[in-house]
Amino acid sequence: MPSLHPDTIWLNPEFFGLIPLLVVIYFFKWWRSERKLKGMSYPDVAKFKAFPKTIWMKSLFVRRLPDLIRLIALCTLVIALARPRWGQARQSTESQGVDIILGLDVSGSMDALDLLSPSQLNKIRNIDPDDFFKSGRADVHSRLGVAKRVLDDFIANRPGDRMGLVVFRGEAQTQSPLTTDGEVLRKLLKEVDRESITVPRTAIGDALMVAITRLKESPSEERLIILLTDGANNEGTVQPLKAASVAKALGIRIYTVGVGKRSGQFLTPGRSFFGNLVWNLVEADEESQVDEPVLRKIAAETGGRYYRATKKAELTKIYDEIDSLEKTEFKENQWVQYHEQFLPWLSLAMIILILEQIMRWTWWRSTL
Numbered sequence: 001m002p003s004l005h006p007d008t009i010w011l012n013p014e015f016f017g018l019i020p021l022l023v024v025i026y027f028f029k030w031w032r033s034e035r036k037l038k039g040m041s042y043p044d045v046a047k048f049k050a051f052p053k054t055i056w057m058k059s060l061f062v063r064r065l066p067d068l069i070r071l072i073a074l075c076t077l078v079i080a081l082a083r084p085r086w087g088q089a090r091q092s093t094e095s096q097g098v099d100i101i102l103g104l105d106v107s108g109s110m111d112a113l114d115l116l117s118p119s120q121l122n123k124i125r126n127i128d129p130d131d132f133f134k135s136g137r138a139d140v141h142s143r144l145g146v147a148k149r150v151l152d153d154f155i156a157n158r159p160g161d162r163m164g165l166v167v168f169r170g171e172a173q174t175q176s177p178l179t180t181d182g183e184v185l186r187k188l189l190k191e192v193d194r195e196s197i198t199v200p201r202t203a204i205g206d207a208l209m210v211a212i213t214r215l216k217e218s219p220s221e222e223r224l225i226i227l228l229t230d231g232a233n234n235e236g237t238v239q240p241l242k243a244a245s246v247a248k249a250l251g252i253r254i255y256t257v258g259v260g261k262r263s264g265q266f267l268t269p270g271r272s273f274f275g276n277l278v279w280n281l282v283e284a285d286e287e288s289q290v291d292e293p294v295l296r297k298i299a300a301e302t303g304g305r306y307y308r309a310t311k312k313a314e315l316t317k318i319y320d321e322i323d324s325l326e327k328t329e330f331k332e333n334q335w336v337q338y339h340e341q342f343l344p345w346l347s348l349a350m351i352i353l354i355l356e357q358i359m360r361w362t363w364w365r366s367t368l
Helices: 013-039 046-050 065-081 118-125 129-134 143-156 182-191 204-215 240-249 292-302 312-325 342-361
Strands: 007-010 084-096 098-105 162-168 172-179 222-229 253-259 265-271 277-283 306-309 329-340
Touching (some): 013 065, 065 342, 084 342, 098 143, 098 172, 098 204, 129 265, 129 277, 143 182, 143 312, 162 182, 172 182, 172 204, 204 222, 222 292, 240 253, 240 292, 253 292, 253 312, 292 306
Parallel strands (some): 222 253, 253 306
Antiparallel strands (some): 007 084, 084 329, 162 172
């Protein structure tokens, strides 16, 4: 609940119009007094000449100082009447966030390098695959690496939501439960790699059920699963469409995202006879393809959408679109707490008036 800088305001600023009037009255009174003094006649001024001429009598400013002090006191009183006060604005932001579970496929096929341009692939083919993965370049260029970077941006752009992360391969596990701490979630996402789960194949249905379990107790009105995969369900105990029916019954919407080339060849690491990593040039076939019909049905069943990405730019655009579709609602409340400040001005005016009266009764008595 941040506080804004306090601002001084005036409750009755119309009283400031009295200050010019007081100044005019002061100078008019001074003018009349001086004129009257000059017009006075005495039968014999010799006695006056004998009086000592002190600084009090010589200086016009000094002689009129009590009047000037009274003017200052009255102006100070006007300031008090204008009711100065400073208000400290406070605001609070309420957000009706969206609870989101990000599902991320970490199966072996996510190591494929088919989201890159042909020139990038030719350069990579000349690099030892073992060095390629140990150096961390796979986190930049592989399907998994590209997906992680896109998800990282997605998390960073939604600070008002609770998000969690489920990773899956032949089984599914929660990498992070729902949290509002985006920095922690991004750190856990960064730690995801091809060894996060060692069970082979792909269990999409199980991944959906783990995500549903994380969301079913959520009090949020908006609950989403965004599942990214490059394959088909060929492992696990729950069929994807059965999981979609459960999600629909609970009011959970599912977006499904398929990644990978639809046709042609793509580069992927494999093990040689001696167990070391080598590059394999694989032809995209039905077995290595995304099961688009099932992913479409999952999304349609729950009110979500299905997307397909064959390039990094397309994957970025997909998550940007989901981000725009599922907006978090923010409500901002603001109020102002006022602190009255007229009392110091009123006290100062009283002190100045008392000082003026003391001056008239003592040092300036002879000048009146």
